[in-house]
Amino acid sequence: MLLNMGPSHPAMHGTIRIMLELDGExxxxxxxxxxxxxxxxxxxxxxRTFFNLLxxxxxxxxxxPLINNLAYVMTLEKMLGLEIPERxxxxxVIMSELSRISDHLTCLAAMAMECGAFTxxxxxxxxxxxxxxxxxxxxxxxMTTSYIRIGGVRADFHPDYQESLTKAIAETRKVxxxxxxxxxxxxxxxxxxxxxxxxxxxxxxxxxxxxxxLRSTGVYYDVRKAHPYLVYDRLAFEVPLGERGDNxxxxxxxxxxxxxxxxxxxxAMKKIPETSHRVMSEGIEPVQAIKASRRKKPKExxxxxxxxxxxxKEVYKDIMNPDRRFVVPPxxxxxxxIEGLINxxxxxxxxxxxxxxxxxxxxxxEGGNGELGFYIVSDGTDNPYRLHLRAPCFHVVxxxxxxxxxRYVADVIPTFGSMNMIGGELDR
Amino acid sequence: MEExxxxxxxxxxxxxxxxxxxxxxxxxxxxxxxxxxxxxARFLKNKPYEYTMLLDLTCVDYLGQEPRFEMVYHxxxxxxNRRLRIKVRLKENDLAIDSLTSLWKNANWxxxxxxxxxxxxxxxxxxxxRIFMYDGFEGFPLRKDYPLRKxxxxxxxxx
Numbered sequence: 001m002l003l004n005m006g007p008s009h010p011a012m013h014g015t016i017r018i019m020l021e022l023d024g025e026x027x028x029x030x031x032x033x034x035x036x037x038x039x040x041x042x043x044x045x046x047x048r049t050f051f052n053l054l055x056x057x058x059x060x061x062x063x064x065p066l067i068n069n070l071a072y073v074m075t076l077e078k079m080l081g082l083e084i085p086e087r088x089x090x091x092x093v094i095m096s097e098l099s100r101i102s103d104h105l106t107c108l109a110a111m112a113m114e115c116g117a118f119t120x121x122x123x124x125x126x127x128x129x130x131x132x133x134x135x136x137x138x139x140x141x142x143m144t145t146s147y148i149r150i151g152g153v154r155a156d157f158h159p160d161y162q163e164s165l166t167k168a169i170a171e172t173r174k175v176x177x178x179x180x181x182x183x184x185x186x187x188x189x190x191x192x193x194x195x196x197x198x199x200x201x202x203x204x205x206x207x208x209x210x211x212x213x214l215r216s217t218g219v220y221y222d223v224r225k226a227h228p229y230l231v232y233d234r235l236a237f238e239v240p241l242g243e244r245g246d247n248x249x250x251x252x253x254x255x256x257x258x259x260x261x262x263x264x265x266x267x268a269m270k271k272i273p274e275t276s277h278r279v280m281s282e283g284i285e286p287v288q289a290i291k292a293s294r295r296k297k298p299k300e301x302x303x304x305x306x307x308x309x310x311x312x313k314e315v316y317k318d319i320m321n322p323d324r325r326f327v328v329p330p331x332x333x334x335x336x337x338i339e340g341l342i343n344x345x346x347x348x349x350x351x352x353x354x355x356x357x358x359x360x361x362x363x364x365x366e367g368g369n370g371e372l373g374f375y376i377v378s379d380g381t382d383n384p385y386r387l388h389l390r391a392p393c394f395h396v397v398x399x400x401x402x403x404x405x406x407r408y409v410a411d412v413i414p415t416f417g418s419m420n421m422i423g424g425e426l427d428r
Numbered sequence: 429m430e431e432x433x434x435x436x437x438x439x440x441x442x443x444x445x446x447x448x449x450x451x452x453x454x455x456x457x458x459x460x461x462x463x464x465x466x467x468x469a470r471f472l473k474n475k476p477y478e479y480t481m482l483l484d485l486t487c488v489d490y491l492g493q494e495p496r497f498e499m500v501y502h503x504x505x506x507x508x509n510r511r512l513r514i515k516v517r518l519k520e521n522d523l524a525i526d527s528l529t530s531l532w533k534n535a536n537w538x539x540x541x542x543x544x545x546x547x548x549x550x551x552x553x554x555x556x557x558r559i560f561m562y563d564g565f566e567g568f569p570l571r572k573d574y575p576l577r578k579x580x581x582x583x584x585x586x587x
Contacts, residue, residue, distance in 0.1 A: 035560035043569055047576055078453055205480050205506070208534035219506070226509050361453045362484075362502060362513065375500065377488055390484040390502075398537040427560060
């Protein structure tokens, strides 16, 4: 019998279609069809400037947009040779670990729910809310953050971030403990995941698997350890490994990874350098400043409305590289001095802006799903000549046909769930 | 330093087939002859180099240059923890290259993607068809001469 699963199916995390050839409940053959969410990401990026295409990267893996931002931005920084301030590096680490946790939580929550564990789903969504609170306080958005910018990050942490972050860590720990208790020895869950969809290590490498899926087969490869970026080499963490590479191992590796991520965040919170500025300081109003500047440039700090983007000039030195060629100047400068205004226009004018040297570069970070890499070809102008994304779940999902062959229809669900297929990233 | 040595070693070993080596921005790159790809990939995959993973595979369209297309392969060696980029230039009138599906399984989908978006033909690919676009899509969208806002004709409903 031929059976279509998807493209719109409650257990398909995105729009993906699996055509199954069945003999009773057993899958003889299958074909996976992707591309329902293809939006021409790479083509679109070729038409945008390096600065303008950042919001598109949010929409790749929409559960962990901060890591996508990071991968793109760091690829470009490698090309430009930009150094970023230490505080910004720690902020980036904390943000990408938070994203990783939210990514894993979402994946496992959906996987557990599809196996019938609705409680686990709700618990994990609860933990994710606390994490997204921290992200929202700082970046101003829950999902489409565009927070990590070329040369640094968009804004410093929210003044009370430590409180909300500590709370998020504590709540997540509690949820993880609860979930371990609910699932680890749960007969129903074990029956559907233990020894289902086994993947040997050799084969996983041949499929190009990376991230938690590869580590579940026992291969020690984590981009954070293999090619340390940011300040990961100064933080102690372990890389959890699985043994058999079945669905349960993929679940377990993700669970353990979240604990390691929490550990990283805690260390980073202690090690992060203090800001050199006072968070809320008194200054003069822009109108007064402009009036005063007719005679002499005012020495006082100019206070802009906190709602206005980039009103914290003093914060910039902690979180942004000062190189004017690559970074948007603080808004105070743009509004009150001619140099700042010229700077601003030079940055945003077509054909000016960020122009990396000619050549091509590949850089990757450890995303929620595995090695998230960007390959950028620059021809010396302000938009990329070619931009290619190495989407980790593209490689993982391509092995789905092989994994479900010979299994029952019911096994498709947890297998597919454990892969963490994200449509935005898979189809680009 | 060690990475430099690998490029030199390879260039010495296959002087005829390796056209250029470079390490711009620290990425080790080889430019090779087209028909040498499969042999080199097989050689690199085994000992002593053990580039066991095909990280990525893509294509770049240099419209107006000859040869027009460039295939880009990224390999990764787990034991040595290093990456290697291999580039192969392809002419527009002879847009075909050996498939790597016999060596790496993920090459299947990756090559389908390049076929779909660039129209490169892979020799020896078991199931070369479109992956992101639908059957009946005309043209290759990631080529530089494909207009950004081009409309496609409607495809008739299946009966």
